Amino acid sequence: MKKMIKSEIYHDGEYYCGRCLDFDVFTQGRSLDEVVQNLKEAIQLHFEDDKEYQEDFIPTPSLFTMMDLGEIHA
Numbered sequence: 610m611k612k613m614i615k616s617e618i619y620h621d622g623e624y625y626c627g628r629c630l631d632f633d634v635f636t637q638g639r640s641l642d643e644v645v646q647n648l649k650e651a652i653q654l655h656f657e658d659d660k661e662y663q664e665d666f667i668p669t670p671s672l673f674t675m676m677d678l679g680e681i682h683a
Contacts, residue, residue, distance in 0.1 A: 614652060618644055627651075 615630040624637040625644035629652065636651045638644030 616648055618648075629655075 616627055616634075617630060618625060618627045618641070620626070624639060625641055626635070626637050627644045627648040628635040629648075632655065634648070634651045634655050636644060636647040638647050
């Protein structure tokens with residue numbers, strides 16, 4: 610069974626920040642790609658010792674993210 614992990618990614622002016630909305634995981638990165646990769650790794654580490662969760666945990670979790678892109682000018 611695949612689990613959906615909800616997270617939020619935003620730019621704080623210097624770094625991209627990523628946090629999970631369902632459990633206590635937070636990370637940062639200098640780029641959007643870096644914060645997404647860091648968030649995946651942080652989620653895997655968070656559940657590393659949870660045997661029950663590992664049974665249906667996939668090696669590279671899918672992330673549902675909400676991103677603040679700031680103002681968009683057309």
